Amino acid sequence: MAQAANTLAMAGDNAYNENSGQQYLAMEASIPLFEGLNLETKATFVDYGCSQGAASMEVMRRLVSQLLPHSEATLVFNDLPSNDFNSLIKLLLATGSFDSTKTIYPCIAPNSFYNHVMPECTVDIAFALSSIHWLRQIPLPKEPTEGFEEYLRKRTNRNAAAAHKDLIEFLKLRGREVKPGGKLIVAAPSPCADNTDGRIAGNEKLRCALFQAMDILMDSGKLPPNASAGVYPPNHVHTQQSFQAAVNETEAMWVIEKAYDRVIPHPAYQAMLESQKGTQDIELHKSFEREYASDVVDWILAVFKPFMQKWWVEQGLDEGLCEGVFQECADLAKVEFVKSGGAALPVAQDFVFLRLNRC
Numbered sequence: 001m002a003q004a005a006n007t008l009a010m011a012g013d014n015a016y017n018e019n020s021g022q023q024y025l026a027m028e029a030s031i032p033l034f035e036g037l038n039l040e041t042k043a044t045f046v047d048y049g050c051s052q053g054a055a056s057m058e059v060m061r062r063l064v065s066q067l068l069p070h071s072e073a074t075l076v077f078n079d080l081p082s083n084d085f086n087s088l089i090k091l092l093l094a095t096g097s098f099d100s101t102k103t104i105y106p107c108i109a110p111n112s113f114y115n116h117v118m119p120e121c122t123v124d125i126a127f128a129l130s131s132i133h134w135l136r137q138i139p140l141p142k143e144p145t146e147g148f149e150e151y152l153r154k155r156t157n158r159n160a161a162a163a164h165k166d167l168i169e170f171l172k173l174r175g176r177e178v179k180p181g182g183k184l185i186v187a188a189p190s191p192c193a194d195n196t197d198g199r200i201a202g203n204e205k206l207r208c209a210l211f212q213a214m215d216i217l218m219d220s221g222k223l224p225p226n227a228s229a230g231v232y233p234p235n236h237v238h239t240q241q242s243f244q245a246a247v248n249e250t251e252a253m254w255v256i257e258k259a260y261d262r263v264i265p266h267p268a269y270q271a272m273l274e275s276q277k278g279t280q281d282i283e284l285h286k287s288f289e290r291e292y293a294s295d296v297v298d299w300i301l302a303v304f305k306p307f308m309q310k311w312w313v314e315q316g317l318d319e320g321l322c323e324g325v326f327q328e329c330a331d332l333a334k335v336e337f338v339k340s341g342g343a344a345l346p347v348a349q350d351f352v353f354l355r356l357n358r359c
């Protein structure tokens with residue numbers, strides 16, 4: 001069966017910006033890689049997979065601050081054409097106040113980053129934060145003859161192979177666009193290295209709460225029978241080793257200059273612990289747990305929503321009912337997360353951070 005290209009972006013109406021505190025922390029953890037760059041007085045910076053721009057804008061601001069007075073900067077914001085660019089455009093006004101001595105040209109580039117996005121040799125600094133783990137194609141669906149575990153095993157292997165191929169393609173395309181001596185800075189989700197803080201279990205409980213919520217809605221007939229089977233955003237994790245393996249296949253276009261791993265927590269967990277410290281009141285503790293559940297469910301749904309709704313409609317859900325059922329699903333998932341003990345555990349993601357030099 002032919003695989004379709006992934007064309008779905010994050011949840012619109014600014015929902016991703018409002019629910020991406022964890023990705024914002026990943027952006028902050030990448031900042032050391034943006035320091036000490038040798039920039040010309042006319043520079044072009046491109047964010048590949050910028051979404052609605054909250055994290056992107058902060059990186060662009062810092063890059064512009066490194067330019068000499070009276071420099072010119074072209075800031076390019078790339079994402080899939082289905083991205084909510086309207087929310088991003090509202091933030092672009094702020095680029096005018098980055099630095100009055102510098103001329104700023106903000107541009108949007110709606111295109112897949114698995115295509116050419118920029119003309120050859122025009123980019124000084126390219127960056128891709130929490131974005132290149134998105135695969136080019138939608139993974140194949142489960143065959144009716146396959147068991148669920150067999151399917152999951154096969155899908156993981158297929159995604160690993162696809163991620164390797166996609167990363168080589170991404171590096172070659174960016175290798176054409178970035179000037180010699182230019183940089184590509186990446187933050188990408190990586191496999192969880194250990195579970196000493198319970199984050200593997202916390203992440204698992206969050207995903208289970210979402211699938212439990214869909215089960216409840218299927219049982220009550222509000223969702224079609226197969227409504228959870230195809231809800232899998234097409235992404236895969238990367239490691240320093242998988243990056244090196246891909247770089248090795250780009251005919252010496254790139255060299256990895258710097259790399260480090262970090263655990264990036266969801267900020268709502270720490271916020272809950274801080275609030276609970278201030279009181280012994282059991283009811284207040286429970287309400288802080290519910291707030292934590294609400295934040296992490298809204299966070300995961302800001303990514304999953306388009307994939308869920310598309311699948312539900314394909315399975316027969318009336319489009320007019322989609323938003324209402326989705327809200328019900330979100331509310332149920334929040335309750336399930338607390339009920340399963342998820343609120344006692346952190347939700348967090350390991351990340352790999354890299355700076356590559358264009359040779």
Ligand SMILES: C[S@@+](CC[C@H](N)C(=O)[O-])C[C@H]1O[C@@H](n2cnc3c(N)ncnc32)[C@H](O)[C@@H]1O
Binds near residue numbers: 024130131303
């Ligand atoms: C999790 S968001 C990260 C957004 C932002 N960089 C941040 O750090 O918060 C991933 C983004 O990658 C985009 N994306 C996925 N596949 C893409 C592709 N092939 N081309 C361009 N953007 C893509 C998605 O649409 C989404 O906006």
